[in-house]
Amino acid sequence: MESTYHPRAVEAGVQRHWAEHDVYRAKEHDPRFPKGKYYACSMLPYPSGKLHMGHVRNYTINDMLARYKRMQGYNVLMPMGWDAFGLPAENAAMKSKVAPAAWTYENIRVMKSQCNALGLAFDWSRELATCDPAYYQWNQWFFLKCLEHGLAYRKTQIVNWDPVDQTVLANEQVIDGRGWRSGAVVEKREIPGYYLNITKYANELLETTLHGLPGWSERLRLIQENWIGRSEGVRFAFPHDIRDAGGKPIQDGRMYVFTTRADTIMGVTFVAVAPEHPLAVRAGELNPALASKIEALKQGGTTEAELALKEKEGVATGLFVTHPLTGDKVEVWVGNYVLITYGDGAVMGVPAHDERDFAFAKKYNLPIKQVVALASAENEFSTDAWQEWYSAKDEGIGIHSGKYDGLKFKDCVEAVAADLAALGLGEKKTTFRLRDWGISRQRYWGTPIPVIHCADCGVVPVPYEDLPVVLPEHHIPDGSGNPLNKDEAFLKCSCPKCGKPARRETDTMDTFVDSAWYYMRYASADASTMVDARNDYWMPMDQYIGGIEHAVLHLLYARFWTKAMRDMGLLKFDEPFLRMTNHGMLLNHIFYTPGSHGAKNYIPPIEVKVSHDEKGHINGGTLSDGTKVDYGGIGKMGKTERNGVDPQDLIDKYGADTARLYVMFVGGPEDPAVWSDTAVEGAMRFLRRVWTFCAERTADIAAAPALDHAALDAAHKGVRFELHSALKQSNFDYERQQYNTVVSAAMKMLNALENVKPGESAALAHEGASILLRTLYPVAPHITWQLWRELGFERRLGDLLDAPWPTPDEQALARDEIALVLQVNGKTRGEVRVAANAERAAIEAAAAAAPEVAKFGEGRAPKKIIVVPGRLVNVVV
RNA sequence: GCGGAUGUGGCGAAACCGGUAGACGCAGCGGACUUAAAAUCCGCUUCCCAUGGGAGUGCGGGUUCGAGUCCCGCCAUCCGCACCA
Numbered sequence: 001m002e003s004t005y006h007p008r009a010v011e012a013g014v015q016r017h018w019a020e021h022d023v024y025r026a027k028e029h030d031p032r033f034p035k036g037k038y039y040a041c042s043m044l045p046y047p048s049g050k051l052h053m054g055h056v057r058n059y060t061i062n063d064m065l066a067r068y069k070r071m072q073g074y075n076v077l078m079p080m081g082w083d084a085f086g087l088p089a090e091n092a093a094m095k096s097k098v099a100p101a102a103w104t105y106e107n108i109r110v111m112k113s114q115c116n117a118l119g120l121a122f123d124w125s126r127e128l129a130t131c132d133p134a135y136y137q138w139n140q141w142f143f144l145k146c147l148e149h150g151l152a153y154r155k156t157q158i159v160n161w162d163p164v165d166q167t168v169l170a171n172e173q174v175i176d177g178r179g180w181r182s183g184a185v186v187e188k189r190e191i192p193g194y195y196l197n198i199t200k201y202a203n204e205l206l207e208t209t210l211h212g213l214p215g216w217s218e219r220l221r222l223i224q225e226n227w228i229g230r231s232e233g234v235r236f237a238f239p240h241d242i243r244d245a246g247g248k249p250i251q252d253g254r255m256y257v258f259t260t261r262a263d264t265i266m267g268v269t270f271v272a273v274a275p276e277h278p279l280a281v282r283a284g285e286l287n288p289a290l291a292s293k294i295e296a297l298k299q300g301g302t303t304e305a306e307l308a309l310k311e312k313e314g315v316a317t318g319l320f321v322t323h324p325l326t327g328d329k330v331e332v333w334v335g336n337y338v339l340i341t342y343g344d345g346a347v348m349g350v351p352a353h354d355e356r357d358f359a360f361a362k363k364y365n366l367p368i369k370q371v372v373a374l375a376s377a378e379n380e381f382s383t384d385a386w387q388e389w390y391s392a393k394d395e396g397i398g399i400h401s402g403k404y405d406g407l408k409f410k411d412c413v414e415a416v417a418a419d420l421a422a423l424g425l426g427e428k429k430t431t432f433r434l435r436d437w438g439i440s441r442q443r444y445w446g447t448p449i450p451v452i453h454c455a456d457c458g459v460v461p462v463p464y465e466d467l468p469v470v471l472p473e474h475h476i477p478d479g480s481g482n483p484l485n486k487d488e489a490f491l492k493c494s495c496p497k498c499g500k501p502a503r504r505e506t507d508t509m510d511t512f513v514d515s516a517w518y519y520m521r522y523a524s525a526d527a528s529t530m531v532d533a534r535n536d537y538w539m540p541m542d543q544y545i546g547g548i549e550h551a552v553l554h555l556l557y558a559r560f561w562t563k564a565m566r567d568m569g570l571l572k573f574d575e576p577f578l579r580m581t582n583h584g585m586l587l588n589h590i591f592y593t594p595g596s597h598g599a600k601n602y603i604p605p606i607e608v609k610v611s612h613d614e615k616g617h618i619n620g621g622t623l624s625d626g627t628k629v630d631y632g633g634i635g636k637m638g639k640t641e642r643n644g645v646d647p648q649d650l651i652d653k654y655g656a657d658t659a660r661l662y663v664m665f666v667g668g669p670e671d672p673a674v675w676s677d678t679a680v681e682g683a684m685r686f687l688r689r690v691w692t693f694c695a696e697r698t699a700d701i702a703a704a705p706a707l708d709h710a711a712l713d714a715a716h717k718g719v720r721f722e723l724h725s726a727l728k729q730s731n732f733d734y735e736r737q738q739y740n741t742v743v744s745a746a747m748k749m750l751n752a753l754e755n756v757k758p759g760e761s762a763a764l765a766h767e768g769a770s771i772l773l774r775t776l777y778p779v780a781p782h783i784t785w786q787l788w789r790e791l792g793f794e795r796r797l798g799d800l801l802d803a804p805w806p807t808p809d810e811q812a813l814a815r816d817e818i819a820l821v822l823q824v825n826g827k828t829r830g831e832v833r834v835a836a837n838a839e840r841a842a843i844e845a846a847a848a849a850a851p852e853v854a855k856f857g858e859g860r861a862p863k864k865i866i867v868v869p870g871r872l873v874n875v876v877v
Numbered sequence: 878g879c880g881g882a883u884g885u886g887g888c889g890a891a892a893c894c895g896g897u898a899g900a901c902g903c904a905g906c907g908g909a910c911u912u913a914a915a916a917u918c919c920g921c922u923u924c925c926c927a928u929g930g931g932a933g934u935g936c937g938g939g940u941u942c943g944a945g946u947c948c949c950g951c952c953a954u955c956c957g958c959a960c961c962a
Contacts, residue, residue: 043962045962046961046962048962083962086961086962087960087961087962088961088962157960159960160960168960169960170960170961171959171960171961172960172961172962173960173961174960219881219882220881222880222881223880223881223882223957226879226880226881227880227957227958227959229880302959302960303958303959303960304878304879304958304959305878305879305957305958306958307878308878308879308958309878355878356878434959435959437959438959438960440960441960442960443960510960511960511961511962512959512962515962547962548881548882548956548957549956549957549961549962550957550962551881551956551957552880552957552958552959553957553958553959553962554962556959585955585956587955636955636956665889665890665901665902666889666890666902667889667890668890668891671883671890672883672955672956673889674888674889676888676889676903676904678888678903678904679888679889679902679903679904680903681903682902682903683902685902685917686902689917692917729893729900732893733893736893740889740890740891740901741890741891741900741901743901743902744890744891744900744901744902745901746901747901747902748900748901751901819897820897821896821897822897823896823897823942823943825942825943826896826941826942826943827943828896828897831897863942864942865942866896866942866943868896868943871896871897872896872897872943874896874942874943875942876942876943
């Protein structure tokens with residue numbers, strides 16, 4: 001055995017052994033694992049080029065869990081695949097003129113080899129890439145099923161339109177309201193697109209979020225609950241006689257709105273509609289001067305955040321609708337804050353009791369009519385300035401509201417709803433914040449939506465037998481829109497219904513479709529159906545691991561997709577993920593040199609010699625040529641700030657085990673973590689000490705007799721106590737997946753064991769090494785596997801991967817005498833030593849007699865003595 | 878704006894049910910070994926006055942024998958907001 005640790009040689013050898021014996025291939029119903037299956041999976045990565053530290057962290061958590069569970073006797077499945085469709089490939093294509101397909105497949109090759117270099121226990125036989133027709137044909141197949149079941153439908157959607165590049169922009173391509181390439185002011189544009197009816201499942205999704213996911217964290221459930229956002233309200237109509245150009249009443253003469261504050265209906269002083277609303281369109285037709293103003297209201301991005309933060313603007317249409325209860329005329333405004341895709345695309349305006357409406361009314365001098373007052377009447381209503389209580393609903397009562405005066409919120413809503421219902425103009429309704437899932441993207445690199453446009457038959461689904469609609473892989477996008485629109489070979493087809501020449505749909509699917517069900521395809525990777533019986537064995541997944549940034553969209557879509565598959569008879573379970581871990585982000589320091597016009601030239605931290613202020617905080621640094629650099633704080637590792645750390649450099653320099661140990665030790669799995677080069681050195685140092693410890697005691701351990709605890713001297717009993725205490729902690733932390741303290745525990749074990757010098761108790765060294773190597777194996781599998789073998793443990797306990805998990809020995813943990821913390825009046829003043837099995841009375845007596853009690857109690861007699869068994873005793877005087 | 882989270886030494890952190898705050902590690906300081914350095918090993922290391930104390934877990938209150946942990950009110954930072962993945 002080598003006397004010093006050479007990680008590269010060790011890791012290469014161990015990885016060769018794993019590959020040759022195919023040790024991570026999972027088989028359904030494998031009789032070697034009586035405890036049954038355990039499916040642990042990481043969110044599939046986007047193949048962006050190279051692994052980044054976030055991946056290393058994610059997969060190491062996954063790997064530790066997988067190896068730990070395997071040693072516990074579970075049939076573990078840990079697969080891996082690639083989220084291979086998406087925008088970055090198109091951006092890369094524009095930049096370097098490489099086709100997205102070629103770029104993506106090369107990235108996958110590199111990243112896969114990096115996964116292997118990290119020693120991750122993936123079952124590669126189940127690998128998938130979502131850009132493979134063998135995979136995405138099932139997206140298409142299921143989409144057609146959804147059409148059949150009425151779960152997919154076509155509707156207008158609002159997109160970011162770049163008027164210069166003549167193309168649809170993603171939200172991230174809109175910067176400060178302008179297109180990222182053209183700089184043109186982005187407009188909202190209405191185009192048709194496909195939606196999946198996730199809101200049909202809103203109630204079930206919400207109920208299960210609240211009551212059916214015991215393995216999910218409270219915070220994750222809360223995020224999802226709020227996102228689904230059930231609200232009870234009233235949907236009602238303002239009748240009108242506004243007619244379209246053909247003389248027909250628009251929307252049958254009823255302008256619908258939804259409100260959760262029907263109690264304020266008597267305070268309506270205007271209504272606002274989206275710029276795309278039929279009434280707004282009609283107003284534009286009637287008055288061309290208005291049309292351009294309405295058009296201007298479409299400017300700006302489509303995100304909710306942007307909408308909420310931007311200045312509320314509007315324009316009066318000169319059109320009026322009728323208040324359903326008072327019969328008053330109410331003017332219709334067009335507002336830039338009303339979205340046509342939300343509800344009915346129209347809202348009632350109650351300036352007195354809604355902060356947004358209040359600001360809007362002040363701006364345009366609209367009337368403000370108070371209809372709710374506080375029961376206590378201590379606060380006076382004034383139209384001068386908004387006050388928090390104006391929108392409070394629970395303590396308010398109706399005023400200036402005719403028959404509704406004096407009613408409380410709930411009663412008032414009931415009364416208003418009943419009156420509206422009697423008029424046939426409205427009813428109580430439960431709505432959800434959750435919106436249907438728009439899956440159409442006007443982009444090339446995605447799953448083609450399998451429909452065909454026929455001049456005579458309209459939109460016709462592609463027949464099942466014609467699937468897959470294969471995406472041509474040779475195109476290189478140039479920023480002018482979807483290249484499929486110019487691909488005659490792709491476009492030209494015949495109508496499946498009438499056989500006449502027709503045009504193929506060029507929109508592709510949102511990549512969230514790809515990730516909505518891939519984890520089930522792993523379970524039956526080569527199935528000739530979407531999923532097969534093997535899916536019923538592995539699913540639902542026992543543990544899912546991924547970034548917190550996916551806490552809403554991806555998880556909700558995957559849950560919806562699962563329920564939709566269930567209802568089509570493809571699955572037998574309701575929820576895909578029994579447990580969910582959201583690991584934190586990896587952060588690093590940011591350095592830069594100032595450029596012109598406030599620009600910052602970011603410098604990778606590795607090139608900076610850091611300087612500190614007198615308090616020890618980082619305040620800047622210098623480059624090797626002496627250039628001073630400024631400190632920009634801590635931020636998410638990323639390209640822009642050039643503060644990412646390449647895991648490859650770490651692996652090359654220190655080895656995979658050190659990289660893994662470091663990312664696990666740096667903090668709790670769910671916490672964000674800040675990078676530190678020197679701490680990596682520390683991780684390396686620890687592994688080197690593990691190696692040295694074993695190397696120096698090879699002969700002792702090989703010839704070790706059975707351990708006799710009673711025969712150990714006091715010092716070695718102490719070592720054993722430390723060893724088994726650390727093991728107890730470590731086992732506890734493995735169960736709760738707090739892997740940073742698992743590493744701490746392993747360090748404590750080694751610290752204790754190093755007190756057993758070579759030539760001393762061989763039995764204790766033997767026990768210690770066997771426990772330490774198994775505890776450390778899931779985090780540092782290469783070095784431990786090698787040492788396990790070299791020290792001969794393999795012969796007695798089998799391959800480390802399948803060795804039994806160690807448990808603490810109660811005898812080692814037993815103590816004759818223990819020290820209790822002594823408090824006087826709740827302040828710690830010392831300790832009292834008592835027998836481990838001392839009675840309460842004996843402890844009280846010992847505490848009362850302690851000199852600290854006399855001193856700090858100033859001689860007063862104890863009034864009360866609180867004993868916490870095994871921990872402390874508090875004397876109150 | 879809405880929703881969620883976080884805040885503990887110079888730094889990363891730990892503290893399981895309300896019971897010794899700072900385990901474990903990094904950096905730093907001192908020592909051993911060395912011609913010297915690196916590596917390694919040993920010791921110290923929350924702050925303030927210092928005999929012995931006192932203060933201390935973002936800030937201000939509260940409950941309790943006892944609060945990092947529970948409650949109320951603030952402040953700061955980070956993440957998500959539906960076409961980035």
